[in-house]
Amino acid sequence: MTSNLRLGVTLYSFTPEFHSHRYDLEQLVEEVGQRGLGPGLEIVGYQSIKGFPKVSDEFADRFRGLLERNRLAPSCLGGNVDIGIRSDRMLTQEELRAAVEAQIVAARRLGFPVLRLQYSATPDLLEELLPVAEREDVRLGVEIHAPHSVAHPTIQRLRERFERLGSPYLGFVPDFGASTTGIPKVFLDGYRRRGVSEEVVATVVDAWQEARLQRKDPFQVRKRLSERVEAMGGAAYDVALAWHAFEYFGHQAPGDWLEIMPRVVHVHAKFFEIEGGVEPSVPYPDLLRVFSEGGYGGHLSSEYEGWQWDERPEGLADGLAMVEAHQRLCRGVLARLGPR
Amino acid sequence: MSFRDGMLQEEGFETDDEGFTLTIGLPRYRSLPLSCVNVQRLSLDGEECDLSTAVLHLDGRDHELRRLPDLYQEWWFVADRARLRVRRPGGIPPGEHDVELVMGLRVPYIFMEGKSECPIDVTRCRKRLRCVAGRGTAGSAGR
Numbered sequence: 001m002t003s004n005l006r007l008g009v010t011l012y013s014f015t016p017e018f019h020s021h022r023y024d025l026e027q028l029v030e031e032v033g034q035r036g037l038g039p040g041l042e043i044v045g046y047q048s049i050k051g052f053p054k055v056s057d058e059f060a061d062r063f064r065g066l067l068e069r070n071r072l073a074p075s076c077l078g079g080n081v082d083i084g085i086r087s088d089r090m091l092t093q094e095e096l097r098a099a100v101e102a103q104i105v106a107a108r109r110l111g112f113p114v115l116r117l118q119y120s121a122t123p124d125l126l127e128e129l130l131p132v133a134e135r136e137d138v139r140l141g142v143e144i145h146a147p148h149s150v151a152h153p154t155i156q157r158l159r160e161r162f163e164r165l166g167s168p169y170l171g172f173v174p175d176f177g178a179s180t181t182g183i184p185k186v187f188l189d190g191y192r193r194r195g196v197s198e199e200v201v202a203t204v205v206d207a208w209q210e211a212r213l214q215r216k217d218p219f220q221v222r223k224r225l226s227e228r229v230e231a232m233g234g235a236a237y238d239v240a241l242a243w244h245a246f247e248y249f250g251h252q253a254p255g256d257w258l259e260i261m262p263r264v265v266h267v268h269a270k271f272f273e274i275e276g277g278v279e280p281s282v283p284y285p286d287l288l289r290v291f292s293e294g295g296y297g298g299h300l301s302s303e304y305e306g307w308q309w310d311e312r313p314e315g316l317a318d319g320l321a322m323v324e325a326h327q328r329l330c331r332g333v334l335a336r337l338g339p340r
Numbered sequence: 341m342s343f344r345d346g347m348l349q350e351e352g353f354e355t356d357d358e359g360f361t362l363t364i365g366l367p368r369y370r371s372l373p374l375s376c377v378n379v380q381r382l383s384l385d386g387e388e389c390d391l392s393t394a395v396l397h398l399d400g401r402d403h404e405l406r407r408l409p410d411l412y413q414e415w416w417f418v419a420d421r422a423r424l425r426v427r428r429p430g431g432i433p434p435g436e437h438d439v440e441l442v443m444g445l446r447v448p449y450i451f452m453e454g455k456s457e458c459p460i461d462v463t464r465c466r467k468r469l470r471c472v473a474g475r476g477t478a479g480s481a482g483r
Contacts, residue, residue, distance in 0.1 A: 015369045016343045018419060046370040050417040080370065082448035084458035087375050087409035090451075118449045190342075236464065243459075311342035 004297030005288070005334065007327055008040020008075050010268070011048060013304035014319040018047070025049075026066055033070025037323055040075030040299035041067060042116075042266075045106060047078075053102040060109045067111070075299035076141070076173070076266040077112035079103040081120040093125055100125070101132050108136040114266045116173050117142050119154050123161035126170055133169040141173035141265040146250030147218035149178055150259050162263055171265035174257055176282050177272075177305070178250035183208055184272035184281045187248070190309025195235040203229060204242050212251040222246040248272075248305070254286040261294040272306040274325040277332070288333045302326045343367075347465040348441055349421060354474025355431035361474065362424045367463040368445055371418045374403060374411035376446040379424065380462070383440045389426050397423040434473050440466040 009032055017023045023031065025048050032038060045052040049059070067074055081100060083091050091099070100121065107115040115138050117126075126140060133140050148155055155172075162170045188201055204225065211221040222243060229242045257264075269287075271279045278284075291300075302323045310316050344367045352363030362382075366372065374396070382389040394405045398416055402425075416422065444460040451458050 012369060016346075019343065019346055019365065019369075021419065024419075044370055046372075047418055050371075050420075051415075052371070080449050084446060084448035084451060085373050085375055085412045087412070087446075090456050120449045120451065236462075240462070307343055309342075316342065 005292060006040055006299050007330060008042065008299050008301050009037045009323050010042035010044070010078065010301040010303050012044050012078065013302060013323050015047070016307045016316055017319055029066050029070055029072065031320060033072055035320060035324060037302070037327060038072040040301060041072040042076040042078060042301045044078035045103060046080055053106040055106045055109050064111050074111040074113070075301060076114040076116050077107040077110060078116045081118040083120040097125060097128055100129055104129065104132050104136050104138050107138045112138065114139045114141055116266065119148060123157050126158070127161060127165060130165060130167055130169060139169050139171060139265045141171050143173040143175055143268070144178055145175040146178045146248055147222065147246045149250055149252035150256050159260060171263040172260050173266045173268060174264060175268040175270050176287055177248055177270035179252045179254050179283065179287060180249040180281045181283055182281045183245055183249050184306070186273045186306045187309045190311050191237055191241040193311050194237040196237050196241050197234055200229055200232060200234055200238050200241065203232070204245050208245050208249070215251070218246045218251060249281065254283055254290045257290055258294050261296060264296050264298070266298055267291065267296070267300045268303045269300045269326070269330065270303045270305055271326050274322065274329065277325070277329055279326070279329065284329055285333050288330065289337055292334065292337055300330065344463050345465055345467070347443060347463060348439055348467045348469065350469065352423070353469045353471045355434060355471050356474050357431055358429065359425060359427040360432050360471065362439065363421050364424050364441065365421055366416050366418050367443060368418060371415050372445060374408045374414045374416060376448055377408055377416060378444040379405055380444050381442040382426065384432065385438050391426065393427045395425040397425060432471060434471050436468055436470050438466065439469050440464065
């Protein structure tokens, strides 16, 4: 049997193209269709839709028609669990429940079978939302993104609750950025350009690799490292480098995803750069083998994130070309896996 | 050029008798409520601007900067531009200026467990921009 994985893309990959008005939502979807970057199409609600989570009938009809015309399948709607929007206090569980419920309804209206949520959704909140998810027929997936991993206590508590509730409507969205083997060059170069010294870069890289090899708690390491880097007294972006090195690049072994495989409802195939057809920091051959052999048969969204730090004077990389290169990499790996 | 350079737009930098206006983008991948947006610092040719009476014009509405922390129901759609209006009697000389803007954006879904605060993502942008004589009103914002 060959892999049932279906490729696709999240429009998050094209954030700079959208933000700069080079493409609007419709043009991006058409570009994805024409270049064959589907069949799965994912969007971030608060990026692509003005007024989200409110979605008019007219917009929903137009959006569904646009995907159909381009032979794309809605794969996942990126939702946000914004517990901290108020300046004076965190939202109450009741306020947060209402905010997420509106996004579940939006997912159904737009035709998305999955809504991505974040760890700011507690086990209790998800249990409360389960009837809504069932009613709307939308599966909820909490993203597991660095510095979290399947073993982190916050994720463990969700896993325990999901096991107890035993519903196919509650699961996870693994982000491959949680399973990296190094800090990408595009990230480090971006911070060098912002004035971070080689000494600080080396300090962060060493601490990151040590945490990886010794399987240390990334949250603890990051806290101490940020203090250390701040004491080095350097440039404005020093602490940001230390913080984000752990925020974007995780240490979880690819095989550990097997622990939650039956609960995986969608995947973010994160990548930062492609060199010689390979993503140097994300072990794609291992990851795709784990998901394929683990029996995952859903969508795999190419998620390009290198644009965040791509500040080369000659201009940003073309996100569409990056995703094409990424999907060539994935197809190559999947073909080599062959029958199992 | 980087994604974050979109924070200071090349077009729509205008001066008049009562002050000057900049066109700014939201340096984030997604829309945010104005309560998560903090214009921390603006300098013009190395000189700090007084933002205590500055106004953000967005989507046909004016918001005093100092009121932004309360506006958790007013959203800034990520692809829309805002106009930042700084009061200064006499305006500024038209022509090129070094502009530096620092914005702090709260990330509302990330928090340290056991703590009730979210991290602030700080973006700095510095550009040499050409200022033209304008009409003095906030003018057109948005797409």
